[in-house]
Amino acid sequence: MxxxxxxxxxxxxxxxxxxxxxxxxxxxxxxxxxxxxxxxxxxxxxxxxxxxxxxxxxxxxxxxxxxxxxxxxxxxxxxxxxxxxxxxxxxxxxxxxxxxxxxxMGIVFQDPASSLNPRSPVRASIRRPLDLQGVRGREAERRVLETIDRVNLGREVLDRYPHQLSGGQQQRASIARAIILNPExxxxxxxxxxxxxxxxxxxxxxxxxxxxxxxxxxxxxxxxxxxxxxxxxxxxxxxxxxxxxxxxxxxxxxxxxxxxxxxxxxxxxxxxxxxxxxxxxxxxxxxxxxxxxxxxxxxxxxxxxxxxxxxxxxxxxxxxxxxxxxxxxxxxxxxxxxxxxx
Ligand SMILES: Nc1ncnc2c1ncn2[C@@H]1O[C@H](COP(=O)(O)OP(=O)(O)OP(=O)(O)O)[C@@H](O)[C@H]1O
Ligand SMILES: [Mg+2]
Structure with a gap:
């Protein structure tokens, strides 16, 4: 044996x-x-x-x-x-x-412009990683709201364009995008x-x-x-x-x-x-x-x-x-x- x-x-x-x-x-x-x-x-x-x-x-x-x-x-x-x-x-x-x-893995760059699309409301940029993973609809919106709360941004920024945000808000939005898929x-x-x-x-x-x-x-x-x-x-x-x-x-x-x-x-x-x-x-x-x-x-x-x-x-x-x-x-x-x- x-x-x-x-x-x-x-x-x-x-x-x-x-x-x-x-x-x-x-x-x-x-x-x-x-x-x-x-x-x-x-x-x-x-x-x-x-x-x-x-x-x-x-x-x-x-x-x-x-x-x-x-x-x-x-x-x-x-x-x-x-x-x-x-x-x-x-x-x-x-x-x-x-x-x-x-x-x-998530990435945050020096320049928030490299992760936020200037032609779309901030919501679209934050949600983009979810789109790529096929997460849509209500579940996507729920996770966007949860993440925006985590980075201490008011929900009103989601409908604004990046140029309407301050530098600090833009970087918070970039961080939200980087963590929305719960990376390690x-x-x-x-x-x-x-x-x-x-x-x-x-x-x-x-x-x-x-x-x-x-x-x-x-x-x-x-x-x-x-x-x-x-x-x-x-x-x-x-x-x-x-x-x-x-x-x-x-x-x-x-x-x-x-x-x-x-x-x-x-x-x-x-x-x-x-x-x-x-x-x-x-x-x-x-x-x-x-x-x-x-x-x-x-x-x-x-x-x-x-x-x-x-x-x-x-x-x-x-x-x-x-x-x-x-x-x-x-x-x-x-x-x-x-x-x-x-
Ligand atoms: N795609 C590329 N093609 C050719 N050379 C490159 C490329 N990317 C970076 N380099 C070169 O590699 C070297 C290291 O660049 P890198 O951007 O990694 O430095 P860094 O430490 O991040 O600098 P910084 O503090 O300015 O951001 C530099 O000489 C740069 O010009
Ligand atoms: Mg560098």
């Missing part, structure tokens, strides 16, 4: 996992329109987003944040590596199965960057209370380090298409391990006036090209701590401490500190 095998627990997958994910955009215009040149927008990124957490992604403009975010729902196909959603490889998922996976993951790509500071705070509070009420997982993308600290459980720092550091929000701010993170923190205005005279780390020059990134560590031409090895070998992203990853040859010798007593 064959030996009975013990029932195996199903593998517990992180909600999102990137394994050496790459996205290279070819540059046309070479000889015969062919070209071996690429913009390496996302270059070998491995990371996870755990259920229920807010993963904040920061980095300068052009570091690849939006491209990374677009790989997750399969809006872009990776050029290499894998993007897994709940253990399923997005690039190998098609048709109805892909549709069912995408239904589990919401990708927030600079959701408050276009708003006044006072309105920003209201939207951030709304996002936090929605997360508690309906147990959402967030990927929160921003340039703003104070916002990302306030919102995130863990933060990933991107530079030149690579993830250079991942850490719990507090730990990253208290003691950055990567010189690039320290420079970003130094450049962000301190909320606490006592920190105005803090120690600052500066980078030299501008970010290099993503088309021909420097050899070795992409930061070495700008890094005040660079030594020979930095221009020779690309530092791998290694586990530096519990829940902390860093890609720097010298992180252990450097004691970076940006803050009181620094």
């Amino acid at each position: 064959p030996m009975a095998t013990a029932p195996q627990a199903p593998p517990s997958w992180p909600l999102v996992r990137l394994d050496s994910a790459r996205k290279y955009f070819p540059i046309r215009g070479g000889l015969f329109g062919h070209s071996a040149r690429y913009v390496r927008a996302v270059n070998n990124v491995s990371m996870t987003i755990e259920r229920g957490e807010t993963f904040g992604l920061v980095g300068e403009s052009g570091s690849g944040k939006t491209t990374l975010a677009r790989l997750i729902p399969g809006l872009l196909r990776p050029s290499g590596g894998r993007v897994l959603y709940d253990g399923r490889d997005i690039a190998r998922t098609h048709g109805g199965e892909l549709n069912r996976l995408r239904r589990r 993951l919401v990708i927030l790509d600079e959701p408050t960057s276009a708003l006044d500071v006072s309105i920003q705070a209201q939207i951030l509070n709304l996002l936090q209370s929605l997360q508690e009420q309906i147990r959402l997982t967030y990927l929160f993308i921003t340039h703003n380090l104070s916002i990302v600290r306030y919102m995130s459980d863990r933060i990933g720092v991107m530079y030149l298409g690579k993830l250079v550091e991942v850490a719990p929000a507090e730990a990253l701010h208290d003691r950055p391990f990567h010189p690039y993170t320290a420079a970003l923190l130094s450049a962000s205005p301190p909320l606490n006036p006592r920190l105005r005279d803090r120690k600052r780390y500066r980078l030299e020059g501008d970010p290099p090209s993503l088309i021909s990134p420097p050899p070795g560590c992409g930061l070495h031409p700008r890094c005040p701590f660079a030594v020979e090895v930095c221009s020779e070998r690309t530092p791998p992203l290694v586990e530096a401490a519990a829940r902390r990853l860093v890609a720097c040859h010298r992180w252990e010798e450097l004691t970076l500190k940006v803050g009181p007593g620094a």
